[in-house]
Amino acid sequence: MTSIPTLEDLEARLDGLDGKRILVRTDYNVPLDEGRITDDFRIRASLPTIEWLTDRNASVVTASHLGRPKGKPDPAYSMEPVRERLGELAPGVELLENLRFDPGETANDPAFVARLVDGVDGYVNDAFGASHRAHASIVGPPQHVPSAMGRLLQKEVEVLMGLRAKPRRPFVAVLGGAKISDKLGVVEALLDVVDSLVIGGAMCFTFLAARGIPIGDSLFEPDMVDTCGRLLETAREEGKAILLPDDITGVDSNGVFATFGQRIPDGAKGFDIGPGTAAAFSDVVMDAGTVFWNGPMGMFEDDRFAAGTRTLAQAMADTKAFTVVGGGDSAAALAQFGLDDEVDHVSTGGGASLELLENGDLPGLAALRGEFS
Ligand code: 3PG
Ligand code: MG
Numbered sequence: 001m002t003s004i005p006t007l008e009d010l011e012a013r014l015d016g017l018d019g020k021r022i023l024v025r026t027d028y029n030v031p032l033d034e035g036r037i038t039d040d041f042r043i044r045a046s047l048p049t050i051e052w053l054t055d056r057n058a059s060v061v062t063a064s065h066l067g068r069p070k071g072k073p074d075p076a077y078s079m080e081p082v083r084e085r086l087g088e089l090a091p092g093v094e095l096l097e098n099l100r101f102d103p104g105e106t107a108n109d110p111a112f113v114a115r116l117v118d119g120v121d122g123y124v125n126d127a128f129g130a131s132h133r134a135h136a137s138i139v140g141p142p143q144h145v146p147s148a149m150g151r152l153l154q155k156e157v158e159v160l161m162g163l164r165a166k167p168r169r170p171f172v173a174v175l176g177g178a179k180i181s182d183k184l185g186v187v188e189a190l191l192d193v194v195d196s197l198v199i200g201g202a203m204c205f206t207f208l209a210a211r212g213i214p215i216g217d218s219l220f221e222p223d224m225v226d227t228c229g230r231l232l233e234t235a236r237e238e239g240k241a242i243l244l245p246d247d248i249t250g251v252d253s254n255g256v257f258a259t260f261g262q263r264i265p266d267g268a269k270g271f272d273i274g275p276g277t278a279a280a281f282s283d284v285v286m287d288a289g290t291v292f293w294n295g296p297m298g299m300f301e302d303d304r305f306a307a308g309t310r311t312l313a314q315a316m317a318d319t320k321a322f323t324v325v326g327g328g329d330s331a332a333a334l335a336q337f338g339l340d341d342e343v344d345h346v347s348t349g350g351g352a353s354l355e356l357l358e359n360g361d362l363p364g365l366a367a368l369r370g371e372f373s
Contacts, residue, residue: 126150272298
């Protein structure tokens with residue numbers, strides 16, 4: 001694999017950056033509530049690259065998508081709130097309008113790429129969270145102008161590829177969230193490198209069902225039961241532990257909060273791992289050398305079902321292990337509990353971090369190596 005040019009390489013290639021116009025693809029797909037940014041993590045995370053460039057007198061133009069507008073302007077997805085926040089953090093830095101207001105972005109249309117790079121001397125990809133998308137602004141510019149990875153992208157790749165290559169053992173992956181079908185590829189890839197896999201979130205019910213354990217009316221994926229059974233079998237053959245909850249909290253058939261053992265009665269529903277499981281999972285995290293966490297342990301937005309996720313988040317903070325948290329819901333949970341500064345690395349990408357762990361590469365990285373066409 002050829003290596004990816006760094007900012008220093010770009011500076012050398014352009015004979016200095018003074019007065020050069022540099023297009024920086026950032027991931028400013030931030031959560032919004034009625035037009036207000038509820039978490040500016042992704043904006044702050046882009047500052048090291050932007051400041052490195054502006055310190056060298058480059059003129060920086062940033063560009064991002066926001067949400068999933070349908071290829072035409074939609075005021076609900078205007079970049080204006082981001083532009084305002086960026087103006088406070090990095091005055092004088094330009095930000096283009098939402099890239100997905102043009103259908104050419106997701107279609108990777110060459111004409112749209114041509115417009116993006118028009119008048120631009122160099123391109124920097126710092127949008128780790130979007131680098132699993134083969135979209136125009138991610139894979140197009142490196143085919144036309146000297147290009148590099150930004151500091152954020154570089155750090156993400158180092159940390160996540162490091163997990164695949166040389167994790168300190170034992171290496172424990174903690175997975176949660178609703179669906180195993182979304183994460184099947186990564187679960188299979190992780191099984192090759194981890195020592196144990198800890199499973200919470202609604203996806204645990206599909207695994208419990210595969211073991212023939214009654215799950216009441218809990219959310220699960222009937223189509224995935226056989227696959228989960230095979231994963232359990234493979235893990236057993238390879239001597240890897242897959243840990244499932246042995247107590248669950250949820251609601252009984254009258255909708256009243258209840259704690260169950262591993263078997264959930266008919267009509268009842270599980271929404272979080274139980275206290276015994278949370279303690280057992282935490283012990284595994286405390287004894288680990290490396291931990292990767294993706295996906296909440298339960299429906300943490302509801303206070304009654306936040307305990308499992310909070311306990312695991314606290315263990316992530318307390319352990320001496322090298323701790324990496326995938327973006328998305330687990331990062332949001334950490335932030336909600338005020339623990340986001342207590343882990344070693346919080347990824348800015350949800351889907352991107354899983355895809356990089358699974359495949360060891362992303363379209364955006366291939367493009368920077370000159371290998372995407
Ligand atoms: C994200 O938030 O996951 C990234 O910005 C990618 O967004 P997308 O899933 O809409 O492509
Ligand atoms: Mg720690």
